[in-house]
Amino acid sequence: MRPNVDGQRVLADLNALRAIGTYKTGVHKPSLSPEHVASLAWLEGRMREAGLTPTTDGIGNVLGRSGGTGARLLAGSHVESQNYAGWLDGPLGIVYALEAARVINRDAAYGGAAVDVVAFCDEEGHFGHFLGSRSFVGGVSDADIDAAVDRTSGRTMRKALADAGYAGRPRVTVEPGRYRGFIEAHIEQGDNLEASGQKIGVVTSIVGIWQFKIVIDGVQNHAGTTRMAIRRDAGVAAVKLLADLHDIFPRHIGPRTVWTVGRITLEPGAPSIIPGRAEILFQIRDDDLATLHRLEGVLRETAAAHAANGPCPIQVGKLRTSVPALMDGGFQAAIERAVAHVCPGKSTRLPSGAGHDAQVLSTVMPAAMLFVPSIGGISHHWTENTADADIITGAEVFVAACAEILIA
Amino acid sequence: MRPNVDGQRVLADLNALRAIGTYKTGVHKPSLSPEHVASLAWLEGRMREAGLTPTTDGIGNVLGRSGGTGARLLAGSHVESQNYAGWLDGPLGIVYALEAARVINRDAAYGGAAVDVVAFCDEEGHFGHFLGSRSFVGGVSDADIDAAVDRTSGRTMRKALADAGYAGRPRVTVEPGRYRGFIEAHIEQGDNLEASGQKIGVVTSIVGIWQFKIVIDGVQNHAGTTRMAIRRDAGVAAVKLLADLHDIFPRHIGPRTVWTVGRITLEPGAPSIIPGRAEILFQIRDDDLATLHRLEGVLRETAAAHAANGPCPIQVGKLRTSVPALMDGGFQAAIERAVAHVCPGKSTRLPSGAGHDAQVLSTVMPAAMLFVPSIGGISHHWTENTADADIITGAEVFVAACAEILIA
Numbered sequence: 001m002r003p004n005v006d007g008q009r010v011l012a013d014l015n016a017l018r019a020i021g022t023y024k025t026g027v028h029k030p031s032l033s034p035e036h037v038a039s040l041a042w043l044e045g046r047m048r049e050a051g052l053t054p055t056t057d058g059i060g061n062v063l064g065r066s067g068g069t070g071a072r073l074l075a076g077s078h079v080e081s082q083n084y085a086g087w088l089d090g091p092l093g094i095v096y097a098l099e100a101a102r103v104i105n106r107d108a109a110y111g112g113a114a115v116d117v118v119a120f121c122d123e124e125g126h127f128g129h130f131l132g133s134r135s136f137v138g139g140v141s142d143a144d145i146d147a148a149v150d151r152t153s154g155r156t157m158r159k160a161l162a163d164a165g166y167a168g169r170p171r172v173t174v175e176p177g178r179y180r181g182f183i184e185a186h187i188e189q190g191d192n193l194e195a196s197g198q199k200i201g202v203v204t205s206i207v208g209i210w211q212f213k214i215v216i217d218g219v220q221n222h223a224g225t226t227r228m229a230i231r232r233d234a235g236v237a238a239v240k241l242l243a244d245l246h247d248i249f250p251r252h253i254g255p256r257t258v259w260t261v262g263r264i265t266l267e268p269g270a271p272s273i274i275p276g277r278a279e280i281l282f283q284i285r286d287d288d289l290a291t292l293h294r295l296e297g298v299l300r301e302t303a304a305a306h307a308a309n310g311p312c313p314i315q316v317g318k319l320r321t322s323v324p325a326l327m328d329g330g331f332q333a334a335i336e337r338a339v340a341h342v343c344p345g346k347s348t349r350l351p352s353g354a355g356h357d358a359q360v361l362s363t364v365m366p367a368a369m370l371f372v373p374s375i376g377g378i379s380h381h382w383t384e385n386t387a388d389a390d391i392i393t394g395a396e397v398f399v400a401a402c403a404e405i406l407i408a
Numbered sequence: 409m410r411p412n413v414d415g416q417r418v419l420a421d422l423n424a425l426r427a428i429g430t431y432k433t434g435v436h437k438p439s440l441s442p443e444h445v446a447s448l449a450w451l452e453g454r455m456r457e458a459g460l461t462p463t464t465d466g467i468g469n470v471l472g473r474s475g476g477t478g479a480r481l482l483a484g485s486h487v488e489s490q491n492y493a494g495w496l497d498g499p500l501g502i503v504y505a506l507e508a509a510r511v512i513n514r515d516a517a518y519g520g521a522a523v524d525v526v527a528f529c530d531e532e533g534h535f536g537h538f539l540g541s542r543s544f545v546g547g548v549s550d551a552d553i554d555a556a557v558d559r560t561s562g563r564t565m566r567k568a569l570a571d572a573g574y575a576g577r578p579r580v581t582v583e584p585g586r587y588r589g590f591i592e593a594h595i596e597q598g599d600n601l602e603a604s605g606q607k608i609g610v611v612t613s614i615v616g617i618w619q620f621k622i623v624i625d626g627v628q629n630h631a632g633t634t635r636m637a638i639r640r641d642a643g644v645a646a647v648k649l650l651a652d653l654h655d656i657f658p659r660h661i662g663p664r665t666v667w668t669v670g671r672i673t674l675e676p677g678a679p680s681i682i683p684g685r686a687e688i689l690f691q692i693r694d695d696d697l698a699t700l701h702r703l704e705g706v707l708r709e710t711a712a713a714h715a716a717n718g719p720c721p722i723q724v725g726k727l728r729t730s731v732p733a734l735m736d737g738g739f740q741a742a743i744e745r746a747v748a749h750v751c752p753g754k755s756t757r758l759p760s761g762a763g764h765d766a767q768v769l770s771t772v773m774p775a776a777m778l779f780v781p782s783i784g785g786i787s788h789h790w791t792e793n794t795a796d797a798d799i800i801t802g803a804e805v806f807v808a809a810c811a812e813i814l815i816a
Contacts, residue, residue: 188633189630189632189633190630190633190634190635191634191635191638192635207632209632209680211679221785221786222597222598222761222762222787222788223666223668223670223691223693224597224615224617224666224693224760224761224762224763225596225597225598225760225761225762225785225787226598226599226666226761226785227598227599227600227666228665228666228667230599233668235669235670235672236654236669238672239647239650239651239654239669239672240651240654242647242651243647243648243650243651246644246647246648257636258631258632258634258635258636259636260631260641260679260680260681260682261644261647261674261683262631262643262674262677262678262679262680262681262682262683263674263677263678263679263683264643264646264647264672264674266669266670266671266672269670269671270670270671271619271668271670271671271689271691271727272617272668272670272691273668273670273788274668274670275669275670275671281679283631283679283680285631285632319679352632352633353630353632353633353634354630354633355632377629377633377634379630379633380630380681
């Protein structure tokens with residue numbers, strides 16, 4: 001079955017959201033900024049037009065509930081953006097979900113089955129870490145909100161919610177048993193689809209992200225008067241450890257593992273002072289939990305060996321972990337059936353290297369994601385884009401996949 | 409000849425300077441701070457008591473001129489400190505010079521020979537790079553002073569000079585032919601003397617410092633969605649280059665070379681973003697100019713090889729160089745004759761790994777330095793110290809060395 005998707009309506013909605021908080025060809029729409037709040041008000045209006053009943057809750061989530069008595073599916077993503085970033089990261093999944101509700105909910109052919117639409121607040125992490133979707137599944141306390149602060153502006157989340165007019169509202173949590181599951185569309189943010197000429201990525205899993213901080217203690221001293229032989233240079237120890245890890249890690253990784261050293265800080269960081277301390281942010285992502293555990297072991301063993309054989313103690317601390325989230329197998333098959341209707345042969349299965357609200361929803365219901373191609377693999381930048389034709393193809397597959405799930 | 413040095417007077421003067429701007433057991437006395445200016449006023453008073461005629465000039469240098477008609481030697485160092493640092497770095501050489509003037513200038517046995525005492529402003533580089541001593545030898549323009557800004561407080565040097573009451577004063581420059589040379593005493597700031605049980609370091613040369621900035625251009629991207637194979641990670645390139653340099657440099661250095669990576673900056677420096685740019689501060693010090701040139705070549709060749717074989721362009725920029733300064737051979741011999749009188753066998757020749765005003769003075773007259781032991785090799789920290797007995801021995805050798813030079 002190929003649902004009657006209105007591609008121009010999808011593009012018009014995406015451009016309407018881009019027109020609120022425009023930055024170059026993208027947007028600047030941080031969580032709970034006036035532009036974000038205005039976008040949520042726009043979304044409420046579009047939900048009502050689609051026959052949904054919208055509620056914006058006490059953490060800035062917007063849930064549009066359908067009437068009807070048949071099977072229900074929850075679909076959505078997020079509206080806010082990274083700072084000075086792209087127009088599709090978030091809104092694509094929102095507008096696809098709106099289109100699915102518009103096409104399916106009032107069509108008698110679906111026998112009362114319907115799509116609810118949701119926009120989760122702060123997926124981009126201005127205030128925290130998936131606060132909106134975690135609130136929806138019951139994982140955020142009032143104290144968590146009390147403590148949350150915008151990392152760019154310093155505004156508290158309480159102040160931001162009050163400024164938006166959301167203070168004091170109840171928070172909406174998931175209604176048990178209401179949904180067959182959750183589906184989210186998103187731009188790929190990588191170049192796999194573009195490089196292989198595919199139009200749809202069927203997400204198999206969302207990677208676990210394990211973030212470590214490595215701290216090396218040296219002895220700060222004068223860079224002119226301290227002989228090389230007696231130095232305990234934390235920076236040298238950091239470079240040697242990292243060079244070694246770059247050699248060793250490839251022998252232990254899985255086929256999709258990525259790992260990144262995002263920051264190296266030497267203290268005090270002056271040209272003529274031997275660094276007394278080094279701090280390294282070291283991140284590993286993989287969709288296989290056993291691989292993550294194995295790589296943590298490699299990291300810790302390598303660091304311990306360097307500490308034992310070098311002049312500086314080394315501590316490896318774990319800042320944050322997340323469990324890889326498996327996407328539902330039945331939903332993946334439903335997306336592939338939709339592809340077979342819309343653009344046969346044009347999909348590939350792949351894991352998501354980035355985190356998404358779907359990983360949070362997957363803890364309480366079956367969840368799925370589909371990706372559309374990112375031009376040049378670019379995201380988190382105002383040049384982020386997807387060809388209009390690919391956006392429309394993605395919408396057709398998304399709505400067809402919702403239908404496949406609802407009528408299964 | 410063993411001059412009649414008053415060790416307790418030397419210690420009392422050093423403690424009097426420590427009492428102005430005390431920080432724990434050290435001092436916080438940045439250039440032209442109220443505490444520095446008060447210390448210079450104190451110094452003027454001590455100069456007058458010693459029969460010297462003091463002039464504090466338009467850049468904060470204090471020169472105490474002796475009368476007399478015989479041979480003259482210039483002696484001194486600096487009064488200001490690094491931020492929150494030690495009590496001896498600078499003041500030791502000032503008080504030794506005062507003591508030399510007190511002992512020698514009014515003693516008929518020296519036939520009218522005399523020591524002039526000088527305190528050069530900003531040896532510690534709060535506003536620039538040896539501005540006081542370079543002004544004294546004619547190497548600083550008014551425009552240089554106009555441009556100078558305190559790197560900690562942001563106060564301009566013009567404002568600081570006005571606040572001190574020095575604005576509009578002429579600057580004093582060296583009087584050609586007046587001096588046999590310049591001599592400066594200093595704490596070693598390293599552990600050579602302590603480790604070898606010596607009491608006096610006879611400085612052979614002051615190292616040249618060559619400061620480089622290495623810039624590596626990568627491509628910033630998402631740390632989750634960008635496959636390892638297509639990354640152009642500036643941080644990885646930096647680590648590989650530095651690890652290689654740590655392996656290669658030891659094969660090319662001289663016996664006294666030191667080199668230091670004081671800072672590594674990855675941009676943007678976030679846990680989930682592949683670094684798009686790396687900046688490295690790389691410093692080489694040696695007392696041999698040919699060695700410095702050779703090591704610059706090794707650095708440039710290694711960086712070029714990494715750029716050619718890796719995914720990231722690498723630029724090596726030279727921020728600053730200085731020519732190694734040779735200390736006068738006759739003066740070194742005079743210091744060793746003084747050691748033979750005061751503490752026979754207790755000296756060693758060594759280069760200075762740190763920069764000092766003596767390297768600037770050596771461009772216009774014979775210059776010499778002697779070091780006393782630093783406990784634990786510590787300096788630029790409030791715990792910096794030297795045993796009282798070693799301070800007194802150093803004063804005796806210093807005054808005897810001045811006498812040796814003046815009567816030669």
